[in-house]
Amino acid sequence: MVTLRDVAKEAGVSAATASLALNNSDKVNIDTLKKVQKIARELNYIPDARAKALTKKSTKIIGLVVPEINNPFFADLAQAIKMKLNESDYSIILCGTQNDPKEEKKYIDMFRSGMVDGAIFTCLTEVNNSFITELASNHIPVVYIDRIGDDGGIIPIVKSNLKDGGYQITRHLIKLGHKKIAYIGRKDEERYAGFKDAMLEFGCEINKDYIFDKYHAFESGVKAGFMLNNLEDKPTGIICFNDETAIGLMQTLIKFDFNIPKDFSVCGIDNIDVAKYYSPSLTTIDIPKKKMGKKAAEILLKLIAGKEVEKEDYFINYQVKLIERDSSSKLE
């Protein structure tokens, strides 16, 4: 176990200076600060969280970074986290990146400056992972939700089995007789891997005209609707990255006078409230967002208090569930 003294010795400074440097204090000159932080990273120094919690000025605020603030999935997740944190007198601030890594980086810098006691990141990008790892190593505890880190186990991950979600929803359409299935989402992601697995297992061909990459919001669904309308040889089943995309898509297809599910069986993933009440109601995959939010908040509070987090809580992969509704039906 590398100690603060090891870092200080290697950097040729006192333990007090090393501590200040690791806490980004402006009492240390910037070159020393950078040097100490670099050595800490190289030595893989992990500060004693308990000691840190005791000495650090607490703000009683948690930062929650989400890709889209107006997607009900994240609003519900935020609400679940907020409910759990409120029990301990913590507040959250919700930071929306609009899927822009530059926006995310701004929030990371803001968190580094001591504005929050801990942070939860939910965005499916990996661009800023090294900055977040540095944040978690030297500044505040961090928990990931549905995000994969490359930090060697510093940041606990609470996720849902989205690969199985992609698999289950694809199998659902195949069992209804669909073979020509479109995927409107992201190719670099678990859901797509599950889709591919199911298509392969049941001997369905993946038509690259039916694969839409980087489509993952309401507006993308609208855009995909226009593109599908222009396709000569249309798919009969459509899987969307999330319910928001599916609703944008259905709205557009209905405007073009298509019937859902007769002309297209459309499926989402997430199971936001509106999926149930939309007309037609949306077949989707239920993600246990309340459970995930609560668990992530629990783990973060433990880390902030300097308490031990159990090993199995460093990687949690919740099961997901198919919800069959009116937007998908047997191929006629």
Next chain:
Amino acid sequence: MVTLRDVAKEAGVSAATASLALNNSDKVNIDTLKKVQKIARELNYIPDARAKALTKKSTKIIGLVVPEINNPFFADLAQAIKMKLNESDYSIILCGTQNDPKEEKKYIDMFRSGMVDGAIFTCLTEVNNSFITELASNHIPVVYIDRIGDDGGIIPIVKSNLKDGGYQITRHLIKLGHKKIAYIGRKDEERYAGFKDAMLEFGCEINKDYIFDKYHAFESGVKAGFMLNNLEDKPTGIICFNDETAIGLMQTLIKFDFNIPKDFSVCGIDNIDVAKYYSPSLTTIDIPKKKMGKKAAEILLKLIAGKEVEKEDYFINYQVKLIERDSSSKLE
């Protein structure tokens, strides 16, 4: 015009000390700080915003305080504000109070500490108005959305004509033949005043069994559904505080096997996206939330930059519009 020097003189300190005190600096002892701030308030001292913007450390972050983070109305409002702020490289942090003034106070304190360059408050409570006025007078520019201040004109207000909204939706039901109309919302608010005006104007009696006070979220709508189900003499028309409440109510009434609109004509206020796609689609009042968010952001950016805000922009009351859909129909 009261100057900094006037405040300093009255407090018996130097202008520099007065300035530090007004910026909540920890370089001033707490008694002096309090004394200076008290005198500044008494003299109604308004700092030179331009000078302040130039000397203050900018965080490029705006705080947005909303009562419910998982109400799509506020998510859409937040999105509109974010879009406008992004043009100027500003980020927002979204702070949800769950309608709890104590939560709101925590965010006010957080903003006082220099965490943000400006703030927008959208919660319909007045409990913390004096703290927000102090925040706006001495620390950062503030804009209100749909909130009434008692600050003597320091904080610009961007609102919509909710009183007319309450009036229009009530008149809509009365014209459909309804006389027994319930109001599920808040009695201390504009919408209710508009409801009362219309009821009076068209000679309809207000039955106090039909007035539900402090009902303004999805769960309240559910609760109201149970209570209406138990009422012997039921209303035929129901006006809800917002669409979320209306959806909670409709969901519950449908579970009790009532038909909407045959058994009850139900109306909301806000016109969130789901109102259109819900089954039955919801009659409601359209609030121009995008326009309001954009305008509030514009005004705030001007204040932060120390630019002059036009007098008429200190109180904007946007028109609202009735949207007739399937959830309301002629009384049979």
